[in-house]
Each structure stands twice: as C-alpha cells, then as structure tokens.
Amino acid sequence: MKAVEIHNIYKSYKEVKALSGINLQVKKGELFGLIGPDGAGKTSLIRILATLLYPDEGQASIFGWDTIDEFREIRKIAGYMPGRFSLYQDLSVEENLNFYASIFGTTIKENYHLIKDIYQQIEPFKKRLAGRLSGGMKQKLALSCALIHKPDILFLDEPTTGVDAVSRKEFWEILKSLEQVGITIIVSTPYMDEAELCDRVALMQQGRLLDVDTPANIIGKYDHDLYAVESKTLHRLIKDLRTFDKTTSAFPFGDTVHLATNETFRRQELDKFLSGKGHENITIKPIEPGIEDCFMNLMRRQNDQ
Amino acid sequence: MRTIGFLIQKEFIQIFRNKTLLPLIFAVPILQLVILVNAATLEMKKIDMTVVDKDMTSTSRQLIQKFDGSPFYQVDKARFSVKNAEADLKDNTADIVIHIPHGFEDDLLDEKEADVQFLINAINNTAAGLINAYTTSIISDYNNKILAEQIGKKFELPVEINYRYFFNTQLDYNIYMLPGILVILVTIIGMFLTALNIVREKELGTIEQLNVTPIKKYQFIIGKMLPFMVIALFELAFGLVIGHLFFNLPMEGSYAVLFLFTLVYLLVALGFGLFLSAISNSQQQVMFVMFFFMLTFILMSGIFTPTESMPEWAQTVNVINPFAYFMKVIRMIILKGSGLADIRHEIYSMLIYALIILSLAIWRYRKVA
Numbered sequence: 001m002k003a004v005e006i007h008n009i010y011k012s013y014k015e016v017k018a019l020s021g022i023n024l025q026v027k028k029g030e031l032f033g034l035i036g037p038d039g040a041g042k043t044s045l046i047r048i049l050a051t052l053l054y055p056d057e058g059q060a061s062i063f064g065w066d067t068i069d070e071f072r073e074i075r076k077i078a079g080y081m082p083g084r085f086s087l088y089q090d091l092s093v094e095e096n097l098n099f100y101a102s103i104f105g106t107t108i109k110e111n112y113h114l115i116k117d118i119y120q121q122i123e124p125f126k127k128r129l130a131g132r133l134s135g136g137m138k139q140k141l142a143l144s145c146a147l148i149h150k151p152d153i154l155f156l157d158e159p160t161t162g163v164d165a166v167s168r169k170e171f172w173e174i175l176k177s178l179e180q181v182g183i184t185i186i187v188s189t190p191y192m193d194e195a196e197l198c199d200r201v202a203l204m205q206q207g208r209l210l211d212v213d214t215p216a217n218i219i220g221k222y223d224h225d226l227y228a229v230e231s232k233t234l235h236r237l238i239k240d241l242r243t244f245d246k247t248t249s250a251f252p253f254g255d256t257v258h259l260a261t262n263e264t265f266r267r268q269e270l271d272k273f274l275s276g277k278g279h280e281n282i283t284i285k286p287i288e289p290g291i292e293d294c295f296m297n298l299m300r301r302q303n304d305q
Numbered sequence: 306m307r308t309i310g311f312l313i314q315k316e317f318i319q320i321f322r323n324k325t326l327l328p329l330i331f332a333v334p335i336l337q338l339v340i341l342v343n344a345a346t347l348e349m350k351k352i353d354m355t356v357v358d359k360d361m362t363s364t365s366r367q368l369i370q371k372f373d374g375s376p377f378y379q380v381d382k383a384r385f386s387v388k389n390a391e392a393d394l395k396d397n398t399a400d401i402v403i404h405i406p407h408g409f410e411d412d413l414l415d416e417k418e419a420d421v422q423f424l425i426n427a428i429n430n431t432a433a434g435l436i437n438a439y440t441t442s443i444i445s446d447y448n449n450k451i452l453a454e455q456i457g458k459k460f461e462l463p464v465e466i467n468y469r470y471f472f473n474t475q476l477d478y479n480i481y482m483l484p485g486i487l488v489i490l491v492t493i494i495g496m497f498l499t500a501l502n503i504v505r506e507k508e509l510g511t512i513e514q515l516n517v518t519p520i521k522k523y524q525f526i527i528g529k530m531l532p533f534m535v536i537a538l539f540e541l542a543f544g545l546v547i548g549h550l551f552f553n554l555p556m557e558g559s560y561a562v563l564f565l566f567t568l569v570y571l572l573v574a575l576g577f578g579l580f581l582s583a584i585s586n587s588q589q590q591v592m593f594v595m596f597f598f599m600l601t602f603i604l605m606s607g608i609f610t611p612t613e614s615m616p617e618w619a620q621t622v623n624v625i626n627p628f629a630y631f632m633k634v635i636r637m638i639i640l641k642g643s644g645l646a647d648i649r650h651e652i653y654s655m656l657i658y659a660l661i662i663l664s665l666a667i668w669r670y671r672k673v674a
Contacts, residue, residue, distance in 0.1 A: 052513065052516060052517065075517055080517040082514065086510040086511050088319065090322055091319065095318065102307070103311060
C-alpha cells in the first residue's frame with residue numbers, strides 16, 4: 001500500500017485555480033519534496049492531505065484512508081506542521097508539548113526517543129513562553145509537537161521558510177533521521193537546493209506537476225548544454241544573452257546567468273557577441289545542471305505548450 | 306472525557322496568564338455595580354426651582370415653603386418676571402419655575418380658588434414626568450391643608466389611598482437596578498470571552514493545529530464553553546456578594562434556583578458567542594456584530610423600562626432576546642422569592658433556545674474549510 005495516493009485533484013479559490021489535476025503517489029517511508037515557487041499550490045495540496053481542506057474534484061488517501069470520509073483515522077496517524085507558527089504563544093514550551101501529547105492520549109515520556117534530538121536543543125528553555133522563542137526554536141518546537149504522538153506520516157508546509165541557513169541545515173538532518181525511524185515525510189519548500197535532499201520530488205508550478213522523480217533522474221533528464229556566464233552588468237547581460245541566436249533560455253542565478261542551449265558553439269563566439277554589446281570581464285564556463293535549471297527548463301516548456 | 310479536561314486546563318492556564326483579562330474579571334463587576342447602580346437612578350434628588358412670587362403674601366410664602374422644605378426641591382432663585390425665570394430654564398440653572406400671580410391670596414380667600422403656574426424643563430421627558438408627579442403631590446398636600454383650615458377641623462377625604470408596594474416596599478431603585486446590572490455583567494463576560502477566545506484561535510492559526518488532532522467537535526465546544534461558564538457563574542456570585550454588602554440587596558428566593566437558571570441561561574449566552582465566532586474570521590468582526598446585538602438586546606430587555614409597556618412588535622422580538630428572560634427571572638427570584646415552579650416557562654424557553662443556538666453553532670463550526 002502506498003502512503004499517499006492522489007487522484008486527479010482540482011481546487012480553486014473563486015477565480016484562482018490552485019490545483020488543476022494533480023496525480024501523485026508517495027511510497028511508505030519516503031522523504032518526499034513538493035518543490036515550487038509561491039503560489040504553485042503546495043500549501044493547498046498539503047492541507048488537502050492533512051484533511052483541512054476539501055478538494056473540488058478528485059480524491060486522495062493516506063495509508064488507504066480517504067481524506068474526506070475517513071479523516072478521523074488520518075488525524076490519528078498524521079502529524080502536521082503549518083507554514084505559520086500555530087502553537088500557543090502564551091503557553092510555555094513544555095506546556096505546548098504536554099498539551100498536544102495529552103490530546104493524542106500519550107505522554108512526552110512515552111515518545112521521548114522520537115523527539116529527543118530536537119527537543120534536547122530547546123529543553124533548556126522549556127519554561128519559556130513559546131511566543132518568546134527565536135524562529136529556529138519555534139520551528140523545532142512545532143516539529144516536536146507534530147511528532148509527539150509518533151505519527152506514521154508527517155506533513156511539513158514550508159518548514160524552512162524564513163529560517164537561517166544553519167538552522168535549515170540542521171532541520172534537514174533531523175528529517176533524514178526521522179526517515180530512518182520509518183516515518184513517511186511530505187515536505188514543501190520553495191528552495192530548490194533542498195530538493196536534492198529528498199528521496200523523490202514533485203516539481204510544482206501553477207497548480208500542476210511539472211515532473212515527479214528522484215532528484216538525480218530529474219537532473220539526468222536535462223537535455224541542454226549549460227553555461228554560467230558572468231560580466232560586470234548583470235541585468236543587461238540577461239537581456240543581451242536572450243538575443244543571442246543560439247540561446248534557448250537565460251536566467252539569473254545569483255551573480256551569474258545560466259545559459260541553456262541546444263546547439264554547440266565555441267565559447268569565443270559568444271565572447272565576441274557579448275564584447276560587441278559592450279560587456280566587460282566576461283567569463284563563460286560549462287556547468288552541470290541543478291534542480292533549479294531543470295525546473296526552469298520544465299516551466300519554460302510548459303509555458304510554450 | 307480526559308481530552309475535555311486537558312482542553313479546559315489549557316484554557317485556564319491561558320486565562321490566568323492573561324495580564325489584561327484577569328484583573329478585568331474582578332474589576333468589571335465592582336465598577337459596574339458601584340458606578341451604574343448609583344448613576345443609573347430614576348430618583349430625582351435635587352430639583353432646582355426658580356420662584357416668581359408676584360403675590361408676596363404669607364399664603365404664597367407658605368406654598369413656597371412647602372417646596373423648600375421638601376428634600377427633593379432646592380429653591381435657589383427668585384425672579385420678578387416670568388421672562389427672567391424662563392432664562393433660568395434656558396441656561397439649565399432651573400428644572401422648574403413656580404409662578405404665583407398677583408392676588409393669589411385674595412383669590413384663595415374670596416373665591417376659594419386660585420391659579421399657580423409651573424414651567425418644567427422637559428428636555429429629559431422622564432425627569433419632567435417625575436418632577437410633575439412630585440409637584441402635583443406637594444400641591445395636593447397643600448390643598449388638603451387649606452381645606453382643613455377653612456373647614457376648621459382636620460379634613461379627611463372620603464376615600465383615602467394608602468400605598469403599600471409589594472416586593473420592593475421602599476421603592477428602592479438600587480435593588481431594582483442591581484439584578485439588571487448583574488444580568489448584563491454575566492452575559493458580557495460569558496458571551497464576549499467565549500466568542501473572542503475562539504476567533505483569536507482562528508486569527509493566530511492555532512485552531513488549525515488543533516483541527517488536525519483527533520479532538521471531536523463536541524469535546525472542543527465543551528472545552529471552550531465550560532471555563533467561561535465557570536467564570537460567568539463566579540461573576541454572578543461575586544456580584545451578589547457586592548450587592549449584599551454594599552446595597553442591602555435582599556434575597557427572597559433560593560440561590561440554588563438562581564444559579565440553576567443562570568446555568569441554563571448561560572447555555573444560550575455562550576451558545577450565542579460560539580455561533581458568532583463560528584461565522585466570523587476576526588476579533589474585529591465579532592466585536593462589531595456582538596456590540597450590535599448586545600446594545601439592542603439590553604435596551605429591549607426591560608432593564609430601565611418595563612417590557613410590558615413596549616409596543617407589541619417589540620414584545621414579540623423579545624422572544625429571541627435572552628436578556629429579557631434573565632432580567633425578568635433574576636428580579637422574580639431576588640425580589641419576589643419565586644421558586645422553580647414560577648419560572649418553569651422561562652426555563653423551558655431557555656432550554657429550547659439553547660438547543661437551537663448550540664445546534665446552529667456546531668453546524669457552522671467546521672473543522673475543514
């Protein structure tokens with residue numbers, strides 16, 4: 001049995017189509033990533049799976065339980081961590097954890113082994129009110145609360161958004177260790193670099209799935225040559241590169257522009273073209289594609305259709 | 306059962322930690338009772354009177370003396386013309402003007418009949434009515450005295466009316482007002498706290514986290530209602546203690562009956578709060594809607610004016626006004642000593658009302674969007 005099965009789900013909010021025809025399966029024990037920019041429909045999908053939202057059409061099930069008819073069963077076995085901190089700010093760390101443990105009919109002691117690594121980091125502050133914690137600590141507390149009833153599946157909605165780089169790294173290490181315990185994890189994130197930490201990912205854009213595969217396979221399917229191009233004037237560089245007749249696409253990546261192409265050309269050719277446009281300090285080097293390059297490529301293709 | 310216990314425990318921790326709410330729970334009853342009971346009174350204690358005495362005789366002075374001697378009147382100005390006296394009415398330094406025309410004494414002795422004119426400031430019609438009633442009673446008293454003098458012996462009316470007021474023998478306004486204020490107090494605390502609490506959970510998103518737990522609807526609702534019911538009942542007890550200590554509030558009926566009815570009433574009041582919170586998304590919305598209902602309900606409840614004197618349609622509207630029921634019942638129990646049998650219709654009505662409003666609230670409160 002699959003951990004998650006999603007059949008042809010549609011959801012719209014008045015005019016806006018949040019999800020249009022999502023089909024997806026997640027295996028038991030997988031660390032599965034929903035990757036996409038803001039507004040891709042990640043939150044809607046997670047809320048449907050967490051039984052907080054009805055789809056307009058289609059059907060989803062968690063470990064065989066239907067998200068609409070058998071939501072009670074799902075609520076017993078699922079842990080959910082919304083994107084926004086949703087614990088009681090006027091209760092202390094310990095009180096929050098105790099409250100959620102008791103609501104699920106368990107105790108902190110009983111499942112302490114599961115949250116030990118995370119909770120130990122915030123335990124020195126257990127008498128502090130949750131509202132007074134730092135962002136990273138809030139997130140660890142939220143994860144502890146979502147885990148305290150030993151869920152079979154965990155839904156995490158953008159857990160690393162607005163969290164510093166160190167905490168993000170730590171958080172993903174925690175997720176990896178939870179995977180070892182056998183918990184199926186569905187995590188959404190707008191950060192493409194986090195995709196490579198998942199077993200499998202679904203790339204989402206405007207309520208559709210662009211591709212679902214392992215990060216390695218997604219990168220393997222990339223069918224262009226890719227160059228990182230730099231010059232002194234980044235903004236103009238993108239514009240000019242897009243006018244280059246052998247360019248398939250050009251997108252900014254930090255200080256460089258990633259240039260994708262189907263045709264082979266010599267670097268001098270491009271160098272000459274850019275010099276002709278008045279660019280200085282030009283560097284051009286071939287690079288391996290990342291998930292973000294693949295995402296851009298898939299997105300462009302979908303838009304072309 | 307245990308789940309409900311944990312929910313209630315959580316609510317109480319939050320309430321006792323709330324630095325604004327906790328003092329309010331104690332301060333509001335004291336302030337409302339002490340201030341409102343004393344302020345919202347219909348007794349006229351000091352009526353400012355301007356005198357225009359054109360007769361200037363011992364008889365006219367005797368009449369003025371009658372007013373001056375009364376604890377309700379303060380005769381503080383004398384004018385020579387009605388016009389000047391009217392100016393006092395206009396700048397609010399006089400509530401009433403007594404105008405005794407020239408020849409008052411002579412007319413009274415010769416014709417056995419004389420005229421006196423009163424001008425009353427009727428900006429506040431209730432006050433004007435009261436002043437009129439007081440004045441009339443002083444004049445009739447004066448009439449009796451003159452008649453007795455003329456006949457030469459103590460005069461007695463063939464039919465004399467002696468009043469005895471039942472249930473509030475002294476016509477003490479305080480003990481009429483106080484139960485009414487208690488009703489408002491208990492309702493505000495119960496209804497507002499419940500509604501605001503749930504909407505706050507919506508605003509902060511904490512309800513989302515609660516929704517994905519196996520908590521059942523009824524557990525959630527009971528967990529939200531019970532703490533505020535306890536607080537509201539505490540407020541009633543607290544208010545009654547203040548009433549007994551400072552206002553000589555009697556208690557003719559039984560506390561058990563009063564608290565039993567309050568409990569049933571709170572199901573309605575809190576159900577109302579629950580329903581409003583179920584259909585609102587922000588504290589602002591809830592406050593606004595609730596304020597509208599509260600104001601209308603309080604004014605129509607009979608706290609100041611008897612509901613019996615309202616137009617028929619208003620009395621019909623009062624069927625859905627929970628305040629009106631409680632206002633009536635609390636006075637019946639405290640002042641009249643009514644028992645369960647006397648208020649059984651109100652209890653039935655409240656139970657039906659509670660059933661309807663709570664069903665509505667539970668129906669509107671959904672765990673999924």
